[in-house]
Amino acid sequence: MKLLLSRWDVDPDLSxxxxxxxxxxxAEEGAQSVISLLLERGDVDxxxxxxxxxxxxxxxVVAEEEQEGTVELFLDHADIEPDSPDNDDxxxxxxxAExxxxxxxxxxxxxxxxxxxxxxxxxxxxxxxxAxxGWEQNGVVELLLYCGDVNADSPGEDGRTLxxFxAEAGALxxxxxxxxxxxxxxxxxxxYGRTLFxxxAEEGAxxxxxxxxxxxxxxxxxxxxxxxxxxxFxAERGARGVVEMLLEDCGVNPDISDxxxxxxxxxxAExxxxxxxxxxxxCGDINPDSADACxxxxxxFxAAEGAQGxxxxxxxxxxxxxxxxxKDGRGxxxFxAEEGAFDxxxxxxxGGACSDSADTxxxxxxxxxAxxxxxxxxxxxxxxxxxxxxxxxxxxxxxxxxxAEEQCSEPSGGPTGTAGIxxxxxxxxxxxxxxxxxxx
Numbered sequence: 224m225k226l227l228l229s230r231w232d233v234d235p236d237l238s239x240x241x242x243x244x245x246x247x248x249x250a251e252e253g254a255q256s257v258i259s260l261l262l263e264r265g266d267v268d269x270x271x272x273x274x275x276x277x278x279x280x281x282x283x284v285v286a287e288e289e290q291e292g293t294v295e296l297f298l299d300h301a302d303i304e305p306d307s308p309d310n311d312d313x314x315x316x317x318x319x320a321e322x323x324x325x326x327x328x329x330x331x332x333x334x335x336x337x338x339x340x341x342x343x344x345x346x347x348x349x350x351x352x353x354a355x356x357g358w359e360q361n362g363v364v365e366l367l368l369y370c371g372d373v374n375a376d377s378p379g380e381d382g383r384t385l386x387x388f389x390a391e392a393g394a395l396x397x398x399x400x401x402x403x404x405x406x407x408x409x410x411x412x413x414x415y416g417r418t419l420f421x422x423x424a425e426e427g428a429x430x431x432x433x434x435x436x437x438x439x440x441x442x443x444x445x446x447x448x449x450x451x452x453x454x455x456f457x458a459e460r461g462a463r464g465v466v467e468m469l470l471e472d473c474g475v476n477p478d479i480s481d482x483x484x485x486x487x488x489x490x491x492a493e494x495x496x497x498x499x500x501x502x503x504x505x506c507g508d509i510n511p512d513s514a515d516a517c518x519x520x521x522x523x524f525x526a527a528e529g530a531q532g533x534x535x536x537x538x539x540x541x542x543x544x545x546x547x548x549x550k551d552g553r554g555x556x557x558f559x560a561e562e563g564a565f566d567x568x569x570x571x572x573x574g575g576a577c578s579d580s581a582d583t584x585x586x587x588x589x590x591x592x593a594x595x596x597x598x599x600x601x602x603x604x605x606x607x608x609x610x611x612x613x614x615x616x617x618x619x620x621x622x623x624x625x626x627a628e629e630q631c632s633e634p635s636g637g638p639t640g641t642a643g644i645x646x647x648x649x650x651x652x653x654x655x656x657x658x659x660x661x662x663x
Contacts, residue, residue, distance in 0.1 A: 245261060247273060250283035253293045255296060258283075283315075284319035284327040294327045305337050311343050321352035323353065346383070350375070355389060387411070390432075409435055412445075412447070418447075421451075424469070425460055427463075443473040449481050449483075450481030450482040450483075484515040497532040522537045526556065529564030531567050551584070554580055556568065560600050564600075572603070585615065588600075588604055594622075
């Protein structure tokens, strides 16, 4: 290294295809002796950025955690620009805060040119990154929070505040620190109408959600611009603890629908969140068969995902129609057959679903199963006498037509082992084609 650097015909700032220089790599590794040798040369630019706009200092702040003193080598250089942003407008302080490197954060905050509250292109501040990654324990959050020039409740371009991100991440320590400040609003909402509590509920951050509810201004049932409530988001995520708290302790409306007319039950059913579905069905004031704007019910969504447990639970619930159809005339069985979900199809048939119901395009469950090449589902459907194996849809196509098309479009020996989907034979036909030909 010294030999090469002693030669003035060696360019120490020559960059690679990513725009990175030897100093950039040395900084990333915290190689202090190499950094010192390079910075001692008068022709090395300590602020030269790579193709991502990152300077050597931006890499050094992360290396500081393992190699203390790395950042100081750069900050002692007369020409260093300590607050140089990259292509995403992230500064060295932003990266140091994200990595939780307390010594690097402290050193950078001592620089007059460093803006502790700078916003990147995502509208995030260094404090935001520190809080989200839970660096309150090693003092990084407090360093940034009380440096004097930080607005702890400053909203980004989407209107989200630091507390919003901390609540979403379930960073309880950061949430507690922020809520102690008089300038932080626990009930603020972003441009989408979503509150801090809504984000905490969606992520199942129960401790953070409970902490927020201690503030009178926080409304646990407040809907956003799309009509979705914290319960709606928690149900979709399958966050049992938050759902239980909202239903039992907060008394929220369990059946409120959003602008798409979807209820918390609808979202939970689609995700196959069995426990949450059971909790919601246990509420007295709930319609288990409510249809959304497209006419789809919770059973329809569960069937489409092959969520066997939820399908069974809903079919056992009074008021659930196994033959409900959406605006396209498709029922739960149609979606389950298309998914190749044998267990869900079997449950629906046993629960009273019409085995040969056609949608507005004239397509039956068998037609969808054939297109999916779901052999086991097709065989099950063909056991029912009312199933027409040669039914014709509005486009003049039969189940056999769809099966043949699929088998011609896939390479020989195509998909196997998933939801009863079988491979073709060497002659180009598949088991489902054979079954349908025989049935016809």
